Structure formats: C-alpha cells, structure tokens
Amino acid sequence: MxxxxxxxxxxxxxxxxxxxxxxxxxxxxxxxxxxxxxPEGIVSGTGTDFYVGSLVDGTIYRGDYRxxxxxxxxxxxxxxxxxxxxxxxxxxxxxxxxxxxxxxGSGYVYNGDTGETIEVLALAASAPTFVNDVVVTRDTAxxxxxxxxxxxxxxxxxxxxxxxxxxxxxxxxxxQFFPGEFNANGIVASPxxxxxxxxxxxxxxxxxxxxxxxxxxxxDLGAGxxxxxxxxxxxxxxxxxxQNFLNQISxxxxxxDFSSGTVTGTISDSDFMIPTTVAEFGSSLYGVNARFDxxxxxxxxxxxxxxxx
Numbered sequence: 001m002x003x004x005x006x007x008x009x010x011x012x013x014x015x016x017x018x019x020x021x022x023x024x025x026x027x028x029x030x031x032x033x034x035x036x037x038x039p040e041g042i043v044s045g046t047g048t049d050f051y052v053g054s055l056v057d058g059t060i061y062r063g064d065y066r067x068x069x070x071x072x073x074x075x076x077x078x079x080x081x082x083x084x085x086x087x088x089x090x091x092x093x094x095x096x097x098x099x100x101x102x103x104x105g106s107g108y109v110y111n112g113d114t115g116e117t118i119e120v121l122a123l124a125a126s127a128p129t130f131v132n133d134v135v136v137t138r139d140t141a142x143x144x145x146x147x148x149x150x151x152x153x154x155x156x157x158x159x160x161x162x163x164x165x166x167x168x169x170x171x172x173x174x175x176q177f178f179p180g181e182f183n184a185n186g187i188v189a190s191p192x193x194x195x196x197x198x199x200x201x202x203x204x205x206x207x208x209x210x211x212x213x214x215x216x217x218x219x220d221l222g223a224g225x226x227x228x229x230x231x232x233x234x235x236x237x238x239x240x241x242x243q244n245f246l247n248q249i250s251x252x253x254x255x256x257d258f259s260s261g262t263v264t265g266t267i268s269d270s271d272f273m274i275p276t277t278v279a280e281f282g283s284s285l286y287g288v289n290a291r292f293d294x295x296x297x298x299x300x301x302x303x304x305x306x307x308x309x
Contacts, residue, residue: 026066027065027066027281027284027306028068028306029271029305029306030271030303030304030305030306031063031065031068031286031303031304031305031306032068032301032302032303033052033061033063033070033288033302033303033304034061034072034302035298035299035300035301035302036056036296036297036298036299036300036302037052037054037056037059037061037302038054038055038056038290038296038300038302039052039053039054039055039061039276039288039289039290039302040053040055040085040086040087040276040277040288040290041053041085041086041087041088041099041100041133041231041276041277041288042088042231042277042278042279042286042287042288042304043088043089043090043097043277043279044065044090044279044280044281044286045062045090045095045097045112046092046095046112048064048065048066048067048281049062049063049064049065049112050062050063050064050065050279050281050286050304051063051073051088051090051097051112052088052288052304053085053086053088053099054084054085055084055085055086055102055290055296056296057076057079057083057084058076058079058082058083058084058085058099058101058108059072059074059075059076059079059085060072060073060074060085060088060097060099060110060115061073062112063304065281065284065286065306072115073110073111073112073113073114073115074110074114074115074116074117075115078115078117079117082104083101083104083108084101084102084103084104085099085100085101085102085108086099086100086101086102086130086131086132086133087099087100087132087133087134087144087186087187087231087277088100088134088277089134089135089136089141090112090136091136091160093159093160094159094160094161095111095112095113096109096110096111096112096118096160096161097109097110097111097112098134098136098141099134100131100132100133100134100143100144101123101131102130102131102132103129103130104129104131105122105123105124105127105129105131106120106121106122106123106124106131107120107121107123107131107134107141107143107152107154108120108121109121109161109162118161118162119161119162119164121154121162121164121166122166123143123145123152123154123166123168124145124148124152125168127147128147128148129145129147129148130145130146130147130182131143131144131145131146131152132144132145132146132184132185132186133185133186133187133231133277134187135187135188135189135196136156136160137189137193137196137211138156138160138192138193139155139156139193140153140154140155140156140193140211141153141154141156141162142154142187142189142196142211143187144184144185144186144187144198145183145184146182146183146184146185146201147183149170149171149175149177149183150168150169150170150171150214151168151169151171151184151198151209151211151214152166152167152168152169153166153167153169153211154166155167169211169212169213169214170214171184171209171214171216172213172214172215172216173207173215173216173217174207174216174217174218175200175207175209175216175218176200176203176205178202178203181201181202182201182202183200183201183202183203184198184199184200184201185198185199185200185201185229185230185231186198186199186229186230186231186232186241186242186277187199187232188232188233188234188239189234190234190258193211195208195258196208196209196210196211197209197219197232197234197239197258198216199226199229199230199232199241200229201227201228201229201230204225204226204227204228204229205218205219205221205225205226206218206219206221206226206229206239206241206252206261207219208258208259217259219254219258219259219260219261220259220260220261221252221260221261221262221263222260222262224250224252224261224262224263225263226241226243226250226252226263227243227246228243228244228245228246229241229242229243229250230242230243230244230275230276230277231276231277231278232278233278233279233280233285235280235309237253237254237255237256237258238251238252238253238254239251239252239254239261240252240267240278240285240309242275242276242277242278242287243266244274244275244276244290244292245274245292247268247272247273247274247275248266248267248268248272249266249267249268249275249278249285249287249307250263250265250266251263251264251265251266251267252264267285267307267308267309269287269305269307271289271303271305272287272289272305273289273290273291273293274289274290274291274292274293275287275288275289275290275305276288276289276290276292280309283308283309284306284307284308284309285306285307285308285309286304286305286306286307287304287305287307288302288303288304288305289302289303289304289305290302
C-alpha cells in the first residue's frame with residue numbers, strides 16, 4: 001500500500017507539472033493529406049477515424065485525428081472512370097461512407113473499412129447537375145443539388161442501407177434559386193431527422209426543408225448571413241457553417257424550433273486555405289482545405305486543420 005501511494009503521488013506531481021494544453025497537444029493542429037488528393041468533404045468515422053474524399057478520382061482517404069496517419073480505403077482503378085467525391089456523411093449503424101458525386105449526378109455508398117462500393121445511386125435525371133452534399137437520417141439519405149431547384153431523397157431499409165429507391169423533390173416556398181450560380185450546398189439534419197437544414201451559397205441564407213414535400217422556410221438570421229456557405233455541422237442547437245473563400249466558420253446559435261438563429265461569431269485560423277467542409281471530434285472542429293485558388297496537380301499539398309469550437 002505504501003508503494004502504491006508513493007507511485008500515485010508521483011503520477012499526480014507529474015500531471016501537475018504538465019504544461020497547459022498538453023492533453024490537446026496529443027492531436028496535431030494540422031494533418032497533412034496525400035499530395036494531389038484535391039479534397040472537398042470530411043466526416044468523422046469510428047473512434048479517431050476521419051474520411052476525406054477526392055475531387056480528382058472519387059477515392060476515399062481514411063485518416064486518424066490522433067496520429068495524423070492514414071491511407072486510401074479504395075482505388076480509382078476499381079471504379080468506372082469519372083467518379084468524384086464532394087460532400088460526405090458517415091452512418092455508424094452500417095459503417096458506410098455516403099458520398100455526393102458532384103457533376104456525375106450520382107451518389108455513392110462505400111464500406112468504410114474495405115472501401116468496397118455498396119451502391120451507386122443515379123440521382124439527377126438531367127443536366128446541369130452538381131450533387132453537392134449528403135446527410136443520412138434514420139430512414140432517408142438526402143442529397144443537395146447546386147444546379148437545380150431540387151433535393152434528392154434515397155430511401156433506406158431497416159438496417160440503414162439504400163433500397164435503391166430515389167425521389168427527386170422540388171424545393172418550394174421561401175427558397176431562392178439563382179440560375180447559373182452555386183445554390184444549395186451544405187446540409188444537416190436534427191438527430192430525429194425531422195428537421196433538415198440547407199444553405200444556399202449564393203444567397204448566404206439557411207432554410208429548413210420538409211423532407212417529404214420540399215417546402216422550405218428561410219431561417220431568420222436577423223441582420224446576419226452566411227455568404228459562401230459550404231459544408232455545415234449541427235451540434236445541438238449550434239450550426240457551424242464553413243464559408244470557403246472567406247476562410248472562416250460562422251457560428252450560428254439556433255432557436256429551439258430552428259426558425260431563427262443568430263450569428264454569434266466566426267472561427268478563423270492562419271492555416272485555413274479555402275476550407276470547404278467540417279467535422280468534429282471532442283471539443284475540436286476539423287476543416288479540410290480545398291485550395292480552390294490553386295490548380296489541381298499531383299504535387300499540390302493539402303491538409304486538415306484543427307480549431308477549437
């Protein structure tokens with residue numbers, strides 16, 4: 001017992017001697033990604049895993065928040081040519097990574113461990129199309145469309161896997177659509193799936209959407225707005241909106257019914273280089289740098305940046 005107490009006291013003294021922030025320093029502030037990946041979407045997976053998709057070939061990279069290490073879970077050689085990965089979501093029920101396919105007009109579902117393609121969903125029936133982001137609820141996966149005034153809804157079975165049934169839902173009500181511009185972008189849903197929220201990048205506005213009818217109501221932000229709104233993250237009643245070319249994340253505190261919100265501040269970092277989407281782990285947010293101001297190429301460097309909420 002005496003030896004145990006001595007050891008305990010020694011450990012306590014060591015803990016007191018650690019500098020402030022030592023625990024968080026175990027997680028790198030900047031996580032390098034493979035050169036040339038051209039990332040856009042990021043989502044947290046199981047444990048300390050995160051996933052990032054490639055705009056170049058649609059492959060999915062899995063990294064570790066703690067170590068910064070990672071590798072691709074699939075190979076473009078296994079795909080039909082032309083796949084693209086934009087916004088991502090992860091479903092813990094199935095371990096599946098859901099992917100918005102951008103100009104392909106498709107959605108993709110991958111096994112988060114093996115990278116195997118579970119499903120290819122044909123979403124857009126006509127051009128122009130840019131399937132931008134995805135959120136998975138209990139019984140439906142919703143995809144935003146930036147080039148048309150619609151939302152896509154893919155039905156799920158009881159296990160959370162796609163049934164193959166896809167519905168195109170026209171957006172009506174308050175939603176403003178601007179032909180030729182980038183419109184609906186990021187999307188989030190309440191834990192129950194009863195409230196769906198999208199951002200219109202060009203309008204800088206947030207809308208609630210009825211997932212069955214497509215009826216929209218603009219969220220009253222007062223004097224605030226979120227121009228260049230891209231990926232979003234819902235944490236309780238707080239929505240974090242990534243504003244890509246502004247190199248910042250707006251913090252929007254929502255009312256209990258999501259009918260209104262207040263932009264209470266912004267999060268920025270000197271390492272931001274046109275972040276597009278955001279994931280969370282613990283008390284940190286992780287933004288992925290898309291570097292849209294730099295031409296894509298095999299030697300272009302990309303990374304993920306950690307910031308505090």
